[in-house]
Amino acid sequence: MNYFKIPEFLFDVLGEKQSIFEVSCTILFALIGSGIVYYVADFHLDNWKSLIAFILITDVLAGCIANFSLGTNDFYAHRPKNRLIFIAIHVHILAIAWLLSEPMSNAFIIWGYTIVSASVVNSLKGRPIQMFVAANLMCYGIFLLLSLSLQVWFLMVSMFFMIKVLFSFAVDHFTHLNRASLKNKI
Template sequence: MKYFKTPEFLFEVLGEKQSLLEVGCTLVFALVGSWVIYLVAGVELDNWKSMLAFLVIADVLAGCIANFSYGTNEYYSQRPKNRLIFIAIHVHILAVAWLLSEPLDSAMIIWGFTIVSAFIVNALKGTRIQCFIAANLMCYGILLLIYLPLSNWFLMVSAFFLIKVLFSFSVDHFGKQAER
């Protein structure tokens, strides 16, 4: 696969190098996924809150795919402090809940579970068990999402947020696995 140098202002999103296939897949999923969620939500984009919410939703969906790419994974694999900061600043689900008047208590539970789980998974970098623990925690997270009283569209966004932060971003998908 042919890679190109990513513009510096996109390093935190796409890494230092990226392929057209990975960028294309990321953009298509962000657009199609946001459109489907928009249809399910039945929200009008007639005010700044709803427009901003759907930009945040598109970011969640784009990151869900981009974080699996070689370029993004490699960028954060070489910058462990940046990975911790990136996990910590993921308040997207709280912002979407506030912007579109979804229950903040449920959003806090989702956010808390996701962030704590992501830090646990990130701490396992370099171990063979990292991916397994991430998958295990993601499955518990899915159970949690099903249990919470969420609207269909917010359940969809929450599931992609969980995947993005906990599995897609926190796992070093291409790193050398230690013998621990």
């Protein structure tokens, strides 16, 4: 795959280098996924709250895919402090719930579980068990989401939020590869 240099202001989103394929897949998923959520939710983009919520939903969906990319993963693998900050600032699900008048109690449960689980997974960086623990916590998280009384659209967004932060981002998916050989690829 051919990689190209990402503009510096997008490093935190896409890393330093990215492939056209990965960027295209990220954008496509964000657009199609947002369209599906918009259709299922049947809300209208007729006020500032719903517009901001829709942008945040699109960001959650885009990040869910982008964080699996080699470029984004590699960028944060070399910046552990940035990874912790990224996990800590993910209040998207709280903001979406508030903006679209969803029960905040459910949003806090989802957010708390996701952030604590992502922190545990992140603390296991470099250990072979990291991905297994992440998958385990993700599966328990899905049970948690299904046990809450959530509207279908909020369940969808919550699931992708959890995948984005807990599994897609907190795991170093390429730790088993030789970092020197990765540098040659990107």
